[in-house]
Amino acid sequence: MFYDSLPFRAVAADVLLAVENGQSLSQCLPYALSQLPPEQRPQLQAICYGTCRWFHRLDGELNQRLKKPIRKPDRVIHHLMLVALFQLRFSEQATYAVLNETVEACRALDRPHLTGLVNGVLRAAEREGAPEPSDDSSRFSHPVWMVEKLRHNWPEHWQAILDANNTQAPMTLRVNALRFSRDEYLKLLTDAGIGAKATRFAPLGIQLERPVPVDNLPWFEDGAVSVQDEAAQLCTTLMDLQPGQRVLDACAAPGGKTCAILESCAELSEVIAIDESQDRLPRVQENLDRLDLSASLIQADAADTEQWWDGQAFDRILLDVPCSATGVIRRHPDIKLLRRESDIVPLAGIQLGLLNAMWSILKPGGRLVYATCSVFPQENHRIIQRFLKQQEHAQLIPIDASWGLDMDAGRNLLPDPNSHDGFFYAVLEKPDA
Template structure:
């Protein structure tokens, strides 16, 4: 006999519990999607992303209503009620259906003794309305440490950053310049009744009025276009690519920037590097779809003996591992997974990668340092520390119409209806450094 499927909200609760236990949504959600019918998968995804996006505000309300802690074996009821509260506060689902179906989901999870408690809490939530949040962090649904850190770092912008994190990001495309001009592809979209417009800053970017499945995009399977946020696309303009250059894309997976580099100029010798063999498969899949070629290496970028052949690079894109605090709107589980102690640890990794890869850059070459973070500790402070220690390093940012000039790079913030939060700095290696140039041992 086939095993009976769990209700969608029961599976959503299991996914949310897995995220609470340390898994990312990208790790936990595929298992959940496999447990529901194809027709229910979009609903499951919406429940999981929405519950993570509003988790801190929902949890604040739940703690007010839950007067005593649950036993350890009953903790699945917490994410189950959070999913229900998300629907009550942020969806068009009928309230009575949310309550009734959540009670049934509780029973399906083998917790019938909790059905009365769940029913009472959800009915009180309907009857009494949402309580006043206890703090700015709860109101804006972010962890307290993140709220305070952003308030300190960006006193005039912190609330706009948090609001931007809570807005769903638009679907943005990068047109493959080897196949189409942007105007020509916009015309194809119009012919297919897909409303879109050119992005303001990325030269090959198009933003859709409404998201759609990639199967609806003309020529997607044959590499006409890729999905990539506008801020991420800006790296190729900063690299100032020219035919014949040797280019390193460090920390390259899943390959969107690698492909953007190869689309930008002819006859590039591109090395794409990442330490995850599984994620490097994604790089190869993207290259294959776009009919592009690069040299792939699976190694720790900081361990030059593993992968570098001693030939210096004209250009390096160093998109370092970071807090991903600028892309929370696309990955709301970051609010649950990231910890304040992660930031200084990441900063040391970032500086070490910059130090090591700097030695592989040609004199006169350019390195573009990139993050999808909005924390200065990972961004312009890294660049300041590096330049202070390296007399052969110079900041060479071009004149730009986007981002905030930090004095050591440009900071983009997540903008509702526009780009994600990113940081970029362009560093050039001087041809003739002074005799006391700092070097690595």
């Protein structure tokens, strides 16, 4: 579709249709943004993220209001109405502008026969106000399966997790310890008029009062800081990195943790960063370049060690596995639409396979840190328990930390509206031969 001639609500509707059809916002939004005039871009971004965040609530309301579903070829108009409902319910936009411009957008999408329906549905929505959510899926605005799985997995925390997922995550920085101390950088931020505070758990973390473009951050281009959630930063506190070690980051892109590893111990003998994705691996190099760090990058399936491994075992391995990403829904609300319940079992199979493969190339006496940004035990401590049954000599190292919840085999951080994302860590050591 040619976006440059369309009103931004029509573009948003088409982006949401693409998400419904399986594309992530990070795949389809950049192109759409590039086609709009700069002054409309923040609004398009806010609408796409906001409509995904509240999709299940808004979709519940829209389906109640429609006497019969919109025909499949006109599905984009269903999304256009969701966009308008998002603006009516969750934004400060003037109602008349939302109504009139949504009808215009319907025309611009070449569906003049549906303008009457759009107008009628939105006028009723405006007049009658938001209905009471009919179930927990619309109340918490998550797919039914996710609500049920979280309720089952976290009987004491499921509502807090769902609520946290609907908040906007703070912007958090990791100070490059090779350049500045955290206090020094906090001072630079204060001097630049950017409100910020030290994070509670991550020793180099700084949480900003409100997000700012990275170009406004002092010395960003020169590698002073990186944007990284507090929970993700904790990986280096668990790796016990020492000079001279050979380190593998087995699932590395876009390289946030590879760079954190290199910053936290300047004299490692070698760091190898692997990622399977040809598209994502270059982002590791971009991050290394900006921070003036170096690592050996390999594009490969890490589990296929015959293909890439030189036979020299690693002292430290970070295994930040592909996962459901259910701990980072507040940053990626499209996960609510993209993830399926049936994804979890195959993901768990991949995670356990990667863990066994990485174990085989860890030195005796070496340490492996397993990480996910998931809140499902199936991808977290249950993987570790299954692994420990298969590798009876593996030692689970207790994590003595003030963050997260002890899961017997690892620690889980649940998403916290005031600070970190949802995350899981487990530390394993291979006994000396």
